[in-house]
Amino acid sequence: MLCIEAKSLSRSYGNVIAVDSIDLSVEQGKIFGFLGPNGAGKTTTMKLLTTLVSPSSGTITILGIDTSRYPLAVRKKIGVVLQQPSYEPTLTVEKSLEEYGMMWDVDPKTRKDRVEELLSTFDLQDIRKKKNDDISIGQRRRVQVAREFMHDMDLLFLDEPTAGLDPSARRGLLDYIKGKVQNGLTIFFTTHILEEAEYLCDKIAIINRGKIIAIDTPDELKNKFGREKTIKIRIGNVKDISSVLQGVGNYEVGYDEGTIITIHSADSEQVLVKILQALQSNNIPVEDLSVVPTSLEEIFLTVVKNSNASNISSGK
Ligand SMILES: Nc1ncnc2c1ncn2[C@@H]1O[C@H](COP(=O)(O)OP(=O)(O)OP(=O)(O)O)[C@@H](O)[C@H]1O
Numbered sequence: 632m633l634c635i636e637a638k639s640l641s642r643s644y645g646n647v648i649a650v651d652s653i654d655l656s657v658e659q660g661k662i663f664g665f666l667g668p669n670g671a672g673k674t675t676t677m678k679l680l681t682t683l684v685s686p687s688s689g690t691i692t693i694l695g696i697d698t699s700r701y702p703l704a705v706r707k708k709i710g711v712v713l714q715q716p717s718y719e720p721t722l723t724v725e726k727s728l729e730e731y732g733m734m735w736d737v738d739p740k741t742r743k744d745r746v747e748e749l750l751s752t753f754d755l756q757d758i759r760k761k762k763n764d765d766i767s768i769g770q771r772r773r774v775q776v777a778r779e780f781m782h783d784m785d786l787l788f789l790d791e792p793t794a795g796l797d798p799s800a801r802r803g804l805l806d807y808i809k810g811k812v813q814n815g816l817t818i819f820f821t822t823h824i825l826e827e828a829e830y831l832c833d834k835i836a837i838i839n840r841g842k843i844i845a846i847d848t849p850d851e852l853k854n855k856f857g858r859e860k861t862i863k864i865r866i867g868n869v870k871d872i873s874s875v876l877q878g879v880g881n882y883e884v885g886y887d888e889g890t891i892i893t894i895h896s897a898d899s900e901q902v903l904v905k906i907l908q909a910l911q912s913n914n915i916p917v918e919d920l921s922v923v924p925t926s927l928e929e930i931f932l933t934v935v936k937n938s939n940a941s942n943i944s945s946g947k
């Protein structure tokens with residue numbers, strides 16, 4: 632079953648088209664990653680899908696329910712952690728979780744168990760009696776994310792949940808999310824940390840200027856856009872490197888404790904062989920060598936750059 636289905640979804644603010652006719656489908660039990668530069672339309676999309684903002688046009692079905700006709704029925708079945716901070720300054724950490732559970736009508740016994748489980752999972756035990764006003768920004772974010780797990784839901788929307796979290800808190804949250812998904816939860820997730828998307832997501836959509844410009848599994852995105860690899864070779868100081876490397880393709884030269892040759896190529900193996908032959912016939916020893924596959928980050932930058940360029944050339 633599809634958990635999220637959006638068709639020709641658009642939302643404008645005045646003359647800004649924040650979301651521009653996007654189609655989305657997310658299957659149950661999957662983690663869907665939503666990436667894009669600042670102002671691309673991620674939060675607006677999330678607010679549309681969670682009924683917090685109404686579409687200018689298009690349709691949304693969440694867990695089989697039409698959001699424009701039955702927004703309350705949708706809200707009962709989903710969890711949402713928004714990008715902007717939200718907390719009750721004078722409540723303690725444990726009370727924040729407790730009250731959130733009450734708001735969702737979770738029975739007292741389950742509530743108590745969940746508070747303990749979440750305090751420990753999100754490493755909040757030591758600050759459980761502190762007021763939200765008196766804890767750090769990252770700790771507050773952890774409380775904001777943790778409290779959402781107080782209630783049962785079928786689908787959870789997370790808008791940059793890991794922003795401001797330290798590496799171990801971040802990894803803890805990602806692994807907790809993975810466990811929940813194994814138990815059937817579906818997640819719609821935005822992030823700017825691309826390793827995170829790669830670690831977590833079954834499918835990734837990249838949005839730019841309101842339009843979806845790529846959508847696929849992380850592996851397929853790499854296949855499609857990331858066949859290039861980066862080769863780095865460090866040699867000693869060579870005065871006239873360009874005459875040595877004639878005819879081996881495009882390369883850049885930098886200097887850092889020697890000469891560093893960097894090549895981006897889809898035929899990395901062939902280029903590498905050519906360069907090594909050229910260096911050898913000139914008696915230049917190789918000091919260090921690495922071949923790095925394209926990261927999701929580079930793909931992201933390329934796809935967004937190409938999309939901006941095509942918008943400019945088509946006068947948009
Ligand atoms: N309430 C609003 N009123 C007017 N314009 C808005 C409003 N909310 C968003 N926008 C505009 O809509 C566009 C998309 O914003 P959105 O918040 O969806 O971006 P985002 O992808 O979430 O960015 P970020 O990575 O910075 O969180 C931006 O141009 C933004 O200025």
Ligand SMILES: [Mg+2]
Nearest residue numbers: 673674675714
């Ligand atoms: Mg946002």
